[in-house]
Amino acid sequence: MNAADPGSETQEQRSPQTALRVARYLLAGAAVVFVVLALVRSWDDVRAHEWTLRWEWLAVAVVVFLGYYIMQAGAWQLLLRAFGLHAPTAWAAASWGRSILARYVPGNVFMFVGRLLACQRRGLEARRVSAAMVYEQALAFCAALVTLGLLFPFWEYQRRLTALSLLGIPLLLCLLHPRVFVPVADRVLRLVRREPLGAVLGFGRVLALLCYYVAAWFVGGAGCWALARGVTETGADLLPAMTVAFAFAYVAGMVAFVFPGGLGIREAVLAGALGGALGAGVALAWAVLLRLLLIAVELAFAGLSTVVEHARGDDGADAVTTEGG
Numbered sequence: 001m002n003a004a005d006p007g008s009e010t011q012e013q014r015s016p017q018t019a020l021r022v023a024r025y026l027l028a029g030a031a032v033v034f035v036v037l038a039l040v041r042s043w044d045d046v047r048a049h050e051w052t053l054r055w056e057w058l059a060v061a062v063v064v065f066l067g068y069y070i071m072q073a074g075a076w077q078l079l080l081r082a083f084g085l086h087a088p089t090a091w092a093a094a095s096w097g098r099s100i101l102a103r104y105v106p107g108n109v110f111m112f113v114g115r116l117l118a119c120q121r122r123g124l125e126a127r128r129v130s131a132a133m134v135y136e137q138a139l140a141f142c143a144a145l146v147t148l149g150l151l152f153p154f155w156e157y158q159r160r161l162t163a164l165s166l167l168g169i170p171l172l173l174c175l176l177h178p179r180v181f182v183p184v185a186d187r188v189l190r191l192v193r194r195e196p197l198g199a200v201l202g203f204g205r206v207l208a209l210l211c212y213y214v215a216a217w218f219v220g221g222a223g224c225w226a227l228a229r230g231v232t233e234t235g236a237d238l239l240p241a242m243t244v245a246f247a248f249a250y251v252a253g254m255v256a257f258v259f260p261g262g263l264g265i266r267e268a269v270l271a272g273a274l275g276g277a278l279g280a281g282v283a284l285a286w287a288v289l290l291r292l293l294l295i296a297v298e299l300a301f302a303g304l305s306t307v308v309e310h311a312r313g314d315d316g317a318d319a320v321t322t323e324g325g
Contacts, residue, residue: 049282050233057230062297064223069301071216072140073097078209079136083128083199091122094309097302103261127198134185134197139206141254142172143213144247147221150214151247154240176206221246227290228278238277245273267291 073093080087099115112133119129145168152165174180178200186196201209221243228234228242249269253262270287271280278286 049279051231052233054230057226061223061226061230061293064219064226065294065297066301068216068220068223069097069297071212071219073301073305075139075209075212075216076132076136078212079132080124080129082201082205082209083132085119085124085128085132087119087122087124088309088312090305090309090312094302094305095119097298097305100298101302104263127195130195131197131199134189135201135206135209137254138176138181138185139209139213141251142176143210143217144250145172146210146214147217147247148244148251151240151244154244173207173210176210177203178206181206217247218243224290227293228286231286231289232278232282234278238274241274241277245270248273263291 070093073096076096077089077092080092095115095118099111099118102110102114115133116126116129120126149165149169153162175184182197182200189196221239224242224246225234225239228238249262249266252269253259253266256262256265259265267284267287270290271284274283274286
């Protein structure tokens with residue numbers, strides 16, 4: 001009787017997790033269906049639009065987005081170094097590139113678990129790696145909001161909303177201060193049944209990394225604009241709006257974390273944000289095209305970075321230096 005109890009308890013613990021996983025798959029499927037149906041309903045507008053095809057701008061979009069992912073991988077390398085974890089640059093970029101492909105699995109947990117396991121195989125301290133991943137998500141999220149605050153007046157100028165967007169930036173900086181960030185992060189980690197934050201970064205370093213992430217969002221916005229320029233008659237005046245929409249879609253996808261990679265959510269936000277400039281149907285079609293391009297670039301980045309990793313001989317599981325370990 002007692003021998004069977006642990007097994008039954010394990011089964012009881014697994015049942016809610018299985019139900020949650022199934023629910024996430026259903027939500028992801030519903031989001032895709034929603035986007036497809038919305039695209040079908042507006043197909044007449046999409047077909048009537050005078051689409052252009054400028055291969056040079058599409059090539060620019062690919063190159064810019066590759067640069068965007070290089071910057072994101074570079075941010076991960078900077079975070080590792082900030083926590084005293086030293087690993088080859090090629091390996092850090094390749095392991096980061098491979099891990100982001102798992103974001104399309106509902107729950108996004110495999111992205112973090114896979115990267116943590118890869119770091120542990122390199123001899124990196126799990127506690128500091130976990131802290132680096134927490135900071136990565138927080139910095140990317142706050143940087144997207146800072147980008148929104150800076151560029152919102154160029155997207156839709158309204159005096160009160162503009163004031164609120166600009167006043168929100170100092171509040172975000174306060175949130176990232178260690179005296180505020182650490183207790184908030186620990187509370188969130190406890191809610192998801194994770195260990196408290198194992199290491200903390202100084203405020204000066206956090207601000208430097210935040211500026212880096214904001215710059216990355218500007219690069220991503222330029223990639224969005226280049227893609228729009230490649231298929232529509234888009235002027236340079238739409239660049240700020242594209243950057244705002246790209247950052248806003250990321251924020252929405254992070255909030256709706258149950259949707260893998262923000263699938264469906266980001267497309268809906270992009271279409272809503274740019275519908276006034278491009279037309280609802282055209283904006284949605286462009287958002288779907290953007291998703292496909294980003295997936296292709298992510299695959300290319302993961303493949304190319306892995307090739308570089310192998311070429312440099314950084315793919316072994318040699319121990320790495322951990323300062324203060």
